[in-house]
Amino acid sequence: MGRRRQSVTIKHVAADAGVSLQTVSRVINNEPNVRPAMKAKVQASIDKLGYVPSIAARRMSGSRSYLILAINDRDRTIADWQARDGRDWVDQMLLGGMLTAAERGYRMIFELVDTHSDHVERELGAAIAALQPDGVIVTPPHSENPQITGFLAESGIPFARIGSTEEGPGIRMTMGDELLAGKATDHLIELGHTRIGFIAGPDEYSLAGWRVDGWREAMENAELDCEGLLEKGDFSFESGLPAARALLDRATPPTAIIASSDQMALATLDVAKERGLRVPQDLSIVSFDNTPVVRFCTPALTALDQPIARTAARAVELLIDLRNNGIPEAPVVVEGELIVRGSTARAPSERKN
Amino acid sequence: MGRRRQSVTIKHVAADAGVSLQTVSRVINNEPNVRPAMKAKVQASIDKLGYVPSIAARRMSGSRSYLILAINDRDRTIADWQARDGRDWVDQMLLGGMLTAAERGYRMIFELVDTHSDHVERELGAAIAALQPDGVIVTPPHSENPQITGFLAESGIPFARIGSTEEGPGIRMTMGDELLAGKATDHLIELGHTRIGFIAGPDEYSLAGWRVDGWREAMENAELDCEGLLEKGDFSFESGLPAARALLDRATPPTAIIASSDQMALATLDVAKERGLRVPQDLSIVSFDNTPVVRFCTPALTALDQPIARTAARAVELLIDLRNNGIPEAPVVVEGELIVRGSTARAPSERKN
DNA sequence: CTCACGATTGATAACGTTCTCATTCAAATC
């Protein structure tokens, strides 16, 4: 098995155009100080020969690898995958980031890393040493793991923290969770609901807290009481069941519930059926995810669409342009919207308050 | 922006262990003819320094890039993605392939390419030239596009054709579509159904034909008539509606329908509701996909689970081991299974045949 | 007309690894 060679290299182009290697390099990198005539001549040779630069060689020689690394939590990703659901994060990250990266001549590579392992740094370090990416995208809960963010900061590789606004190194990005929760709450208030329950996600995720904040603020703005209307889950279907039951077991149960994940929203739907409650006539439900399942369950759920793909795309752009623009001071917000479907309706008329 | 250097290189290891570069190289590549004592000494230095080889440098020098390229159809992938559904192919390919590749020190990169464009070869060629992957995984309909398979064969890069068994270059892989369709049909026959409709996929996909074959064979084995029980769609929800209507509009409509995709199965479910048919009492439905939606619709659909992730994983393994094992003569079958849920039941008792 | 200066081009040395071939050394053969 001999050495495998690139079919057309910069040398062939240089020879064909009758210029030096360096000039060809300048043209493909769109560098200044190349005369238009020269540029055209070189470009013609490139097109004629179908030359494409090797990213391996570029990495070897230059300061860029044209690779963006996206890391996700392995346990959660595999668990979601085996459950055959909720994989939208990975999926959307992939597509949003991949397409944007490809447009700029970059590639995105996914890496699954265990957040809760004591050798996160080693695992992540190995990936970085092997690939030498130009940027790293870190998703929750990695993005809030100081071991990981610290390691990345130390290694000097630019990175974007998605779902983390805490001061610190890296580009901070969110999907406006407070705003989203506020939108959902306002929607329900407009429909006349006054007792709006909220099922939160685990504390490990800052965004879980922001969502609660957004709900609480909207409630207080409307002078509504939050007392006893907050339950906690861990985003899973199973955790949603007791949370929904606790809310609906109250003496004056909520007429609407916002769940922090689609799985917990589906659990709420199940509990409603179990209690003989009609959705949306007796109980309105809003989900915080907008994965396919919430469209096809009955009724289709009103949901908050988190623009994960757009966020990933934006992260890729910011990382690529970092060398020119530097990192944004403030957190970058890529906001989503409320998609109204069949699970929310006017509040049932009250007999007593 | 200066040259970015790898922190620990093979040189550092060689210096630390007091051996030549080549010896270190032999150890990391697990080559023969290294004395155990020497190997241990070098390995100790590697561990001590935390050395990880650079894939860029390995590609530059050697015959391997440690990259596997997986290509998917861009149009279909983006369309599915925007529809916020049916993205399981990409998703499972990614996870199945990625995990297996990572175990072997490889990475998988996704590339979206337009099958129906006249410059497929250029697009694919650019990706290959840039990345120089050690293997390519090609999914339908790419895997049946002679432009693509021909180009790959010519370029000499090993590749796996998923969903294509036609003679030709590359590793041939299927998910046993005929067997799967047979399983579904047999399941319905066991439940007493005699008129079992089938909604096929587009001709562009060989596997669509195999599924029809599997259904037809099972029907014929049971001496049942297929006449007028076959309709065609294009895997989309919209195409499923007229197909399902055509089947149910017959004088003696089928009591069970197998749909070649989840979207078409959901369409069939909608048409049944529209006709006032109860599922599964009046009509049984089997889907050929097993994406999350079919679990959460009402009733949850009995479905065929296509082991896409396992297939992708197997493809990665075969491609990596190609240099030792060569390519398998016969098509590699990674078979899936039938998952029985609430959409299939005993056939309604017949008044007349 | 000469000089200086910026714009444009080129030559050469890296980058980190593997390939190829040469060398050493020990064991096996005659």
Added chain:
DNA sequence: GATTTGAATGAGAACGTTATCAATCGTGAG
């Protein structure tokens, strides 16, 4: 004991690109 063989190690070139610095070319100022 000399010769052959094969295993174990090493030295240097090569891979395709960019960084660095040197050389050349115009062009406007003096």
